[in-house]
Amino acid sequence: MKVFSRLISCFRKMPGVGPKQAERFALYVARASESEMSDLFAAMQEVRRQVKPCPRCFNYSDGELCEICSDTQRIQDTICVVESVQDLEAIEKTGFYKGLYHVLGGVFSPAAGLDGGSLRLKELIERVEKSPVKEIIIATNPSAEGETTASYIKTLLEEKAEKISRIAFGVPLGGDINYMDELTLKHSLQGRRKF
Numbered sequence: 001m002k003v004f005s006r007l008i009s010c011f012r013k014m015p016g017v018g019p020k021q022a023e024r025f026a027l028y029v030a031r032a033s034e035s036e037m038s039d040l041f042a043a044m045q046e047v048r049r050q051v052k053p054c055p056r057c058f059n060y061s062d063g064e065l066c067e068i069c070s071d072t073q074r075i076q077d078t079i080c081v082v083e084s085v086q087d088l089e090a091i092e093k094t095g096f097y098k099g100l101y102h103v104l105g106g107v108f109s110p111a112a113g114l115d116g117g118s119l120r121l122k123e124l125i126e127r128v129e130k131s132p133v134k135e136i137i138i139a140t141n142p143s144a145e146g147e148t149t150a151s152y153i154k155t156l157l158e159e160k161a162e163k164i165s166r167i168a169f170g171v172p173l174g175g176d177i178n179y180m181d182e183l184t185l186k187h188s189l190q191g192r193r194k195f
């Protein structure tokens with residue numbers, strides 16, 4: 001059925017959704033009641049309308065600064081640099097890290113045609129220049145692109161931050177912060193080394 005396949009291919013675009021799961025979502029839509037569907041539409045519209053990137057760290061936010069940036073209990077002079085909001089959330093789940101974040105919005109990737117221009121590097125430099133930073137923890141993924149990006153950030157900030165560290169991964173290359181279990185990720189953060 002054409003309409004059904006169209007909906008399935010829409011769901012397939014969502015991160016982490018495979019063909020079976022996309023089909024289950026489409027079946028749900030086909031069978032759901034009117035009120036379930038209007039709830040879903042309303043919730044999606046609200047997210048689209050209200051959720052904006054935090055002007056400081058680029059985490060999702062529904063106001064000015066995000067919950068993490070506006071939490072004065074958090075360590076203000078430590079910034080953990082991550083590729084995506086999903087990685088930020090994975091680190092938050094460990095409950096180990098109490099500093100602030102900076103979401104890059106990707107990594108250097110020649111395949112994707114990125115020259116680094118779309119990454120929030122300028123904003124990161126501005127942040128570090130504006131208020132003194134004790135430690136920058138680079139938590140890009142252990143991929144070739146993640147490592148290149150980490151090294152580049154190091155050269156950019158070397159003179160500006162007291163300490164730059166890189167989170168320690170059990171495996172040399174490959175893997176994704178987003179898919180690591182909480183304990184492994186906590187150990188990676190704990191075992192971070194000077195970079």
Ligand SMILES: [Zn+2]
Pocket residue numbers: 054055056057058059065066067068069070
């Ligand atoms: Zn923020």
